[in-house]
Amino acid sequence: MKYVALVYYQESIINAMTEQEWHDLNQECVAGVERLTSQGHYVTGQPLQPVETATTVRVRDEEVLISDGPFAETKEQLAGFYLLEARQLNEALHLASRIPPARFGSIEVRPVRELPPID
Amino acid sequence: MIRDDAWIGQLYRQQSRRVLATLIRLLGDFALAEEAMQEAFTAAVRQWPDEGTPENPTAWLIRTGHRRGIDQIRRKQTARQHAHLLADDEDALPEPGEQTFQDDQLRLLFTCCHPALPLEARVALTLREMCGLTTEQVARALLQKPATLAQRIVRAKKKILLAGIPYEVPEPKELPERLPGVLRVIYLVFNEGYSRSDGEQVVDISLAAEAIRLAQEMARLLPEGEVFGLLALMLLHHSRRHARQDSAGELIILEDQDRTLWKREDIHSGLQWLEAALARTPMGPYTLQASIAAAHAQADSAQATDWGRVVRLYDALYRQQPSPIIALNRAVAVAMHGSPAQGLQLLDELASEKVVVGYHLFHAARADLHRRAGNVDEARQCYQRALPLVSQGPEQRFLERRLAELAHSN
Numbered sequence: 001m002k003y004v005a006l007v008y009y010q011e012s013i014i015n016a017m018t019e020q021e022w023h024d025l026n027q028e029c030v031a032g033v034e035r036l037t038s039q040g041h042y043v044t045g046q047p048l049q050p051v052e053t054a055t056t057v058r059v060r061d062e063e064v065l066i067s068d069g070p071f072a073e074t075k076e077q078l079a080g081f082y083l084l085e086a087r088q089l090n091e092a093l094h095l096a097s098r099i100p101p102a103r104f105g106s107i108e109v110r111p112v113r114e115l116p117p118i119d
Numbered sequence: 120m121i122r123d124d125a126w127i128g129q130l131y132r133q134q135s136r137r138v139l140a141t142l143i144r145l146l147g148d149f150a151l152a153e154e155a156m157q158e159a160f161t162a163a164v165r166q167w168p169d170e171g172t173p174e175n176p177t178a179w180l181i182r183t184g185h186r187r188g189i190d191q192i193r194r195k196q197t198a199r200q201h202a203h204l205l206a207d208d209e210d211a212l213p214e215p216g217e218q219t220f221q222d223d224q225l226r227l228l229f230t231c232c233h234p235a236l237p238l239e240a241r242v243a244l245t246l247r248e249m250c251g252l253t254t255e256q257v258a259r260a261l262l263q264k265p266a267t268l269a270q271r272i273v274r275a276k277k278k279i280l281l282a283g284i285p286y287e288v289p290e291p292k293e294l295p296e297r298l299p300g301v302l303r304v305i306y307l308v309f310n311e312g313y314s315r316s317d318g319e320q321v322v323d324i325s326l327a328a329e330a331i332r333l334a335q336e337m338a339r340l341l342p343e344g345e346v347f348g349l350l351a352l353m354l355l356h357h358s359r360r361h362a363r364q365d366s367a368g369e370l371i372i373l374e375d376q377d378r379t380l381w382k383r384e385d386i387h388s389g390l391q392w393l394e395a396a397l398a399r400t401p402m403g404p405y406t407l408q409a410s411i412a413a414a415h416a417q418a419d420s421a422q423a424t425d426w427g428r429v430v431r432l433y434d435a436l437y438r439q440q441p442s443p444i445i446a447l448n449r450a451v452a453v454a455m456h457g458s459p460a461q462g463l464q465l466l467d468e469l470a471s472e473k474v475v476v477g478y479h480l481f482h483a484a485r486a487d488l489h490r491r492a493g494n495v496d497e498a499r500q501c502y503q504r505a506l507p508l509v510s511q512g513p514e515q516r517f518l519e520r521r522l523a524e525l526a527h528s529n
Contacts, residue, residue: 001283088285089235090293111282 002043002112003084003092008076009105011050028100040085041095047080076105083112127164130176135160136251138180140223143230144286145181146188149248149276155188156180162187177220224249225288225340228333232301233284240275241304242311243268250329260326261311288341298341302349302405305333309353327357338392344399347392348406354389355412358382370513374421386416407436426456443472451484459492479508483518490525499525 014022029047036042051070058065070077079101086092089109096107135156142152159180173179231244239261246257254272258265278284289297312326334350362380364370371377393413396406411432418424433449446469454462466485475481486501502522509515 003283086283088283088287089233090285090287090289092283093235094293 001086001088001092003086003089003096004110004112005045005082005084005092005096005099006078006108006110007047007080007082007099007101007105008074008108009079009101010075011077011079013104014079025100032098032100035098036082036084036095043083043085045080045082048078051077079105127160130163131160132251134177134180136249137177137220137224138184139248140227141181141220142184142188144223144226145185146192147286148280151188151191152184154191155184158187159184221340222288224336226286228301228337229288229297230279230284230286232304233279234297234300235282235284236275236278237271238304238307240271242307243272244275245304245333246308246326246329247272249333252329294343298343298345301337302345305330305337306349306353306405308333309356327353327360331357344396344401345403345405347396347399348403348409351389351392351396352405352409352412354385354392355409355416358385358389358416364513368513370517372517373415378419381416389413389416402435404436404439407432407439411436421455424455426452430456443469443475444478447475447478447481447484451488454488454491459488463488463492477508479505479514479518481505482508486518486521490521495525 017025033042033045054070056067056069056071058067082096082099084092084095086095089111092109096102096109099107101107138159139152139156142155143149146152146155162183163176163180167173228245228249231248232241236244243257243261246252246260247254252260254269255265258268261268309327309330312328312330331350331353334346334353338346338350358381359373359376361382362371362376362378389409390413393406393409396402396409411429414425414429414432429452430449433445433452437445437449447466450462450465450469453465463485466481466488469475469481482501482505486498486505489495489498489501499522502518502525506515506518506522509518
């Protein structure tokens with residue numbers, strides 16, 4: 001099964017990090033991706049720029065509405081995502097527990113939904 | 120030819136849980152497995168009286184249920200999704216042995232108690248799927264509306280399917296992480312039956328008995344120290360069920376219980392399981408709590424209790440689980456071992472904890488220790504603080520009786 005692991009944390013924690021801490025965290029994430037890849041669990045993934053770069057799009061009555069900021073103001077911000085291949089939820093949760101920001105943020109694990117075939 | 124209906128009910132009680140557990144594994148879908156199981160029993164009721172009971176009834180029911188389940192899949196044209204199941208030639212299905220049945224029971228329990236499900240759903244699923252209670256029975260037992268409960272179960276089953284919650288016993292290395300969650304659900308079922316958070320009756324024997332039955336089953340399937348410890352704890356508490364309330368349904372506290380009413384066979388069995396638990400290290404929280412219950416079970420009266428041992432056991436428990444509730448119980452044991460003043464000092468130190476201050480037993484314990492120390496005014500104030508925090512009728516009336524007694528002694 002494919003699972004998305006959404007990485008959330010309080011950006012204030014990251015902002016408070018020293019240059020060295022931020023560097024180490026990134027290197028740890030790189031190593032993690034390498035490990036996941038070698039085990040055949042990594043499909044794709046990407047860290048995101050800070051939440052202040054977010055723009056939200058809605059279409060209402062055929063009108064495109066653009067607004068500044070994320071869809072919902074939350075305590076923790078979406079920081080990145082992984083698309084993982086796992087046998088079942090237990091395995092996906094185990095993989096997610098090893099994503100470095102799990103230690104100070106949280107990882108939401110969701111199974112993907114496949115779109116139906118074209119009619 | 121058998122024509123009375125009793126055998127059907129008996130057959131269902133004996134076989135339905137293990138048949139269901141195996142069908143869920145074979146069909147990979149709770150709802151489908153339940154439907155298939157019902158059809159298998161219907162077929163048995165129709166065929167067995169004429170054709171004779173098969174040599175292995177469980178295997179027959181599983182084979183029949185499996186076949187019906189696959190027919191269902193074909194009929195619903197969901198074959199694409201379940202293609203891997205159809206590839207199996209059902210006639211080549213190996214005769215499931217006793218080991219497979221037992222493994223399926225454990226798989227089902229770990230699935231029902233999976234931490235990815237909301238706690239309430241775990242309790243409801245366990246009662247329904249493992250204990251075989253109907254949705255209406257579970258709803259009544261948990262004081263919920265049947266419709267609400269049914270919806271909760273449907274949602275949980277949907278998550279099991281969509282999120283890929285596995286139908287398997289965790290690997291040995293994951294077990295220490297997962298086992299406490301399962302034991303917690305069983306203990307929650309027991310406590311729901313033992314002492315309701317509201318409502319009138321203090322003891323509902325059936326839920327407590329279901330929890331004990333589950334733990335007994337688990338002790339057989341998964342011989343871990345904490346499984347034995349939980350079973351021992353529940354048996355020792357359950358032994359007091361006839362002494363905990365009087366004929367009018369009023370609460371009787373441990374100190375005042377008629378200990379001759381305690382069920383000797385439950386105590387005996389509880390102590391045996393405790394011994395088995397103590398033979399396995401390290402000692403977990405359920406084993407420690409069972410040891411405390413055993414200290415009470417082995418004493419003829421509250422005065423004759425080895426309170427020193429109880430205090431030491433609470434010390435050990437607090438080191439594992441430093442919760443204010445355990446500290447509260449420890450303070451009471453210290454007071455019984457030493458003096459009310461010593462206990463009160465410990466309780467006063469706890470007064471800064473938010474959880475404790477909103478908990479009626481904290482104020483009731485302070486009240487009781489003040490009463491013992493002869494501080495009538497303080498005792499009255501504490502009882503009055505405890506009263507609005509209780510939701511249960513018998514406990515409320517117990518506190519009111521104590522208050523009235525204070526007035527007389529004044």
